Amino acid sequence: MNTYQDLLEFKVVNFVNFPLATRDELGYRYPADFSNVFTFIGKNNRIIGTLGAETSIQEIDAMLKRTMASFYGIYLTKEKENILLTENMIELDLKEYFFSENYSGIEFIIKSSSNPYIVQSAIQDTKLILNRTSVVGFSDMEIIARVPGKEIYAKLDIKIINPSSLYEDFEIGSIADSSIPWEKTGSLPWTVTSEQSYFNTHSIRSGRISPNEISGISLKLDLAQPGTLIFAYKTSTRPYFDRLHFFIDDLDYSDTESTELWSGVNDWRIMSFSIRAGLRSIRWEYIKGPYDPFNDDIVWLDMVVIPDKFNKETPTDNIVWNSTSLNSFPNPFNPLTEITFELLQNEKAELMVFDLKGRLVAEVYRGELEKGAHSFSFDGSSLSSGLYFSVLKYGDKILTNKLILAK
Incomplete structure (x- = not known):
């Protein structure tokens, strides 16, 4: 959908009966090079918003619903909010985000929350109540003001961070x-x-x-x-x-x-x-x-x-990031590769492989090793193609190396 005619056809098919304007009709509102913009006009010729020519059907549908909602007296006065949960409870007055000529005729709904574990939420009248949990994380939340019985609404996007103490x-x-x-x-x-x-x-x-x-x-x-x-x-x-x-x-x-x-x-x-x-x-x-x-x-x-359960005073000189002394060949590999390294003295060692999410996928070796060169075979036949990394721990050292499984 990238022409004004396409949008008009979408408007007719979906029985939308409110006016639209193009940049040519409202050109003074936009820079001269900002062409082919769809302007959505609601009740009393109020500008609801604009969308460019290269836009998705979902974006157009959402803007249409906002425009239709304006004819029922619902306007967004603020589209987004960022919240840091540093208090156990936060109360938001939704009247500060939605304007309505008659709030008693509006239904406020928590449409979705991408991570409900970090915050417990509820709506009481026109108040959004957010209760902090013990789970550190981030969540997207959508609040909509809807005309009961009609599929038209205005939507508020809230981004919530429940932080650690640090x-x-x-x-x-x-x-x-x-x-x-x-x-x-x-x-x-x-x-x-x-x-x-x-x-x-x-x-x-x-x-x-x-x-x-x-x-x-x-x-x-x-x-x-x-x-x-x-x-x-x-x-x-x-x-x-x-x-x-x-x-x-x-x-x-x-x-x-x-x-x-x-x-x-x-x-x-x-x-x-x-x-x-x-x-x-x-x-x-x-x-x-x-x-x-x-x-x-x-x-x-x-x-x-950042996680707050750590020791800032711990020296980090003993960690060797992406060490060249921990190698694998072939790399990329399918499905076998040899992981090689050399120890300068007898050591108790652990050799493991993790995926991108930090999950242990293989414990290649755990035990005592003598001084000198060592080689261990790693079989990735049960794993999906992608990026992994090997981790070698010995003494007070940690060595890491990337592994690319290409099936």
Whole structure:
């Protein structure tokens, strides 16, 4: 559906009887180069919203419902809300998000919640009650104001974070003031800024690096138990070539998603990852390609929540991330590969393989090993194609290495 005529046909087929306008009719409202925009006009010629030519049927359907709802006196006054659950209970007045000429004729409904375990929710009259649970995490929630008996509504999107006791919203003077032990890496450091934010007024942004340079920030933590890592990020870069990367133990989790989500122009996005106990390395890197700046040429990071059951004083010099002394051949492999390493003295050792979600998929070896070179065969015939990593523990050392199973 990419022409005005297509939209008109959709309007007729679905018996929608309210006016639409194009950019040609309301062109003064938009930049000259912003062509082929659909403007949705509700009751009393109120502009409900706009959609571009390249849009989905779901987006059009949602906008149509909002427009129809306006004829029944329902308007969204605020479409989105971000909530940090730092109190046991939060009460939101839905009248601040929905305007109605007659609230008694409106039905408020919690349409969906992507993670109901982090918050218990209920609606009382026009109040949304959020009760915090003990589960750290992130959830998308949709609240709709509906005309009873009619499939038309206005929708409020709420993003909720239930944090651990240790989080950083960067409302600080500099990264050095943070309670989280950040380390700066790359050509130019990240800095605190007020130009963009997900919560409150500040975030951190990558350095203005030159082509083929890196601006990074990292953490090394000794977690006493598994936990949840949450963060918000935003990008304004050259699509595909200049992108944000996110690593846990040198494993690039951003590579598991479309490059478009980590480069180009993207609004704030919340990510949540399960983190295993033990020594962990967490790293964000803005890696710039060979071309000159494009868009703002920056990425931002905000509201970082890390597990709070850890010892910040534990030294991390004993962890070797992506060690070259732990190898495998062939790699990629199907279905067999040999994992090799060398010990400088007799050691008690564990060799394991984990998947991308940190789940143990194989315990290759556990026991005493003599000084010298060692080789163990790993069979991935029962596993799906994808990225895995081997982990070798011995003495006070932890070595990791990527494994690519390509069937």
